[in-house]
Amino acid sequence: MTEPPVELKNRYLAAFLAWLVPGLGHWYQGRKVKAVLYGVCILSLFFAGLILGDWKVVYWRWVNPLKNSEQFCINYPGQFFAGLAALPGLLQATLKWYGFDPILWGYLAEPSQNDINGLYPRLGSKFVEMGYLYTTIAGLLNILAIFDALEGPANRTETEAPASATASTQAVVATPAPGAVS
Amino acid sequence: MSPLALINPNDVHTYWFILPLVVAMSCVYSASRVEAPRRIAWQSIRLGGMILGVLAVTMAILLMINTRV
Numbered sequence: 001m002t003e004p005p006v007e008l009k010n011r012y013l014a015a016f017l018a019w020l021v022p023g024l025g026h027w028y029q030g031r032k033v034k035a036v037l038y039g040v041c042i043l044s045l046f047f048a049g050l051i052l053g054d055w056k057v058v059y060w061r062w063v064n065p066l067k068n069s070e071q072f073c074i075n076y077p078g079q080f081f082a083g084l085a086a087l088p089g090l091l092q093a094t095l096k097w098y099g100f101d102p103i104l105w106g107y108l109a110e111p112s113q114n115d116i117n118g119l120y121p122r123l124g125s126k127f128v129e130m131g132y133l134y135t136t137i138a139g140l141l142n143i144l145a146i147f148d149a150l151e152g153p154a155n156r157t158e159t160e161a162p163a164s165a166t167a168s169t170q171a172v173v174a175t176p177a178p179g180a181v182s
Numbered sequence: 183m184s185p186l187a188l189i190n191p192n193d194v195h196t197y198w199f200i201l202p203l204v205v206a207m208s209c210v211y212s213a214s215r216v217e218a219p220r221r222i223a224w225q226s227i228r229l230g231g232m233i234l235g236v237l238a239v240t241m242a243i244l245l246m247i248n249t250r251v
Contacts, residue, residue, distance in 0.1 A: 006217055031217070033219045033222075034213050034217075034222075037209055037210075037213050037222070038210060038213060041205070041206040041209045041210050042206070042210065044202075044206075045202060045203070045206045048202060126194070126196060126199070130199045133203070134202070134203070137203060137206070137207070138206070141206060141207065141210040141211075144210055144211060144214040145210060145213075145214065147214065148213065148214045152217075153214065153215055153216050153217045154214055154215045155215045155216050
């Protein structure tokens with residue numbers, strides 16, 4: 001099957017948009033089917049994880065991971081790549097560091113220690129662990145989507161021209177159909 | 183009220199949680215490899231099937247080992 005040509009446009013902008021909202025970078029590039037696919041898969045997995053964890057499994061703390069490994073939020077570096085949906089966690093932690101109150105109705109603000117301790121007895125370890133897993137995996141999957149926006153599909157054939165490094169629009173040549181004269 | 187309040191966690195078998203992960207991973211990985219929507223669909227179905235198959239075989243082997251120890 002011949003692959004359709006991929007027009008990457010400004011690929012750095014596309015990659016940034018793909019991080020910001022999963023699928024947005026691909027929508028900008030005109031790859032609408034992929035945009036919807038990435039957006040639906042990644043965001044639904046992320047928000048399913050948030051709901052499973054009662055909106056308390058995505059947050060960040062400004063602690064030294066070497067000196068205070070128990071308090072370090074090891075999942076957030078993965079969740080961060082979900083983009084705008086996870087970014088308030090970083091924002092809320094920074095506001096707390098400087099002594100301000102949470103904003104955005106406490107969305108992704110660090111829960112109190114009582115709330116964290118009460119998650120497992122209240123929801124069951126199954127839901128909480130799946131909440132952490134779903135949100136982290138969603139962020140990590142968006143890394144694939146970001147690379148796809150930056151470089152195009154990984155299995156591009158050798159006859160296709162590489163993506164342009166400049167901001168100018170450049171169409172990637174599709175693989176000619178078998179028997180076609182190139 | 184959280185929708186989770188309507189569900190008893192003990193009523194949800196753990197293995198059901200694997201399905202959304204496998205579907206999302208298969209679709210996103212396949213979409214990152216190829217461009218044509220039909221190829222994405224076929225590759226994601228194949229990959230999802232492979233992942234579930236490997237999980238099932240691994241579980242079968244582990245169960246066999248468990249009953250013989």
